[in-house]
Amino acid sequence: MQDFPRLGLYVHIPFCSIKCYYCDFAAFSGQNAIARRYLRALETEAGLYKGRRPETLYVGGGTPSELSAPELRELFALIGRCFPDVRFQESTFEANPESLDEEKLSVLREAGVTRLSLGLQTADDALLKSIGRRHTAEDFRRVYRAARAVAGLAVSVDLMYGLPGQTLEGCLKSLDDVLALSPEHVSLYGLQVEDRTLYGKRDVEPDEALCREMFEASLDRLRAAGLRHYEISNFARPGRESLHNRIYWQDGDYIGLGCSAASYLAGERWSNADRLTVYCDAVEAGRSPAAQRERLQGREKLGERAFLGLRLVEGFVPGRELEEAFAPQWARLAARGLVERRGAVVKLTREGVFLANQAFSEFVPPFDDAIQHAEAAA
Ligand SMILES: C[S@@+](CC[C@H](N)C(=O)[O-])C[C@H]1O[C@@H](n2cnc3c(N)ncnc32)[C@H](O)[C@@H]1O
């Protein structure tokens, strides 16, 4: 298996121009005025990790491009002060089309950013408006071209399917528009309706059969365009997979800075307070911003390895302990046609990729060890 980085650094920037109707991330509109205070808190928190040498950087959100150019300069300067002499193998910056301009792109270039993750969701302007977005498809194309021209960045584009009012033709047209630009990477997400979002409150329910059609047809187009499906929601040209995300999927360590950010070091995992001011208050008072901590052990730890490993389309080698700890679950998934084996490698089938959340639920407590399903017993 290819060598990959073992420690990643994630920095969460929680500001957004508007809250999209489907979004459940720690992302707040109308709060940019406290950006300087937030950056100071990030630097204080980063001080806890002095001496560590992360190999990848991911600045995500929220919308990092909501920071002004001087604030962005300060963000990268503080990362440099806290992790001196670190040269990241990959440095990703997440942005929205309405808030990234040439001046900010120059800051990214000077800071050594290598990769831009640009959120489009759909190239249909009417649909963009109806899901709460503030940009048009043309804004996206302009920023995409500038990212190439000004900063020479590799680009990943986020797209969604299953949005209310989205048609199969519309979904594929968006994908074709994006593929025409030849991005190195595409992330394609099926709409998840979360309770706390506007869609959750309105009981929006994606049409499962239509989602299935959108996903299947998209897989074929992405493959035809030379983008390899390497993780449930991610597609890349050869050698352009996200190194940072691979750390999460391959059970590596990561440091998360900022509100809601998660960290995982030496078997312990914790996430910071979601709320912006709760996070800042804690850091400023010299308290830990962590809201919850856990150390996964035994079957829980093995279960996590299973569903993380299954996220990779090429599959993974579970090993004897994980095979035995979840023998009924593996049998049930095989009987349902959701996993398949090649030698020691286990992977999701095409059906399993679409129903991945059902497959993963087998490895999350409370575990159901009874082989009561007729198909599994057969
Ligand atoms: C951290 S988020 C947002 C990044 C950036 N602010 C943007 O909106 O483009 C990364 C991606 O997750 C996806 N996403 C967010 N909420 C989702 C949901 N409820 N269901 C499916 N995908 C979602 C969107 O494609 C989004 O671009």
Ligand code: SF4
């Ligand atoms: S999808 Fe992006 S822009 Fe929209 S609210 Fe979430 S983080 Fe902010």
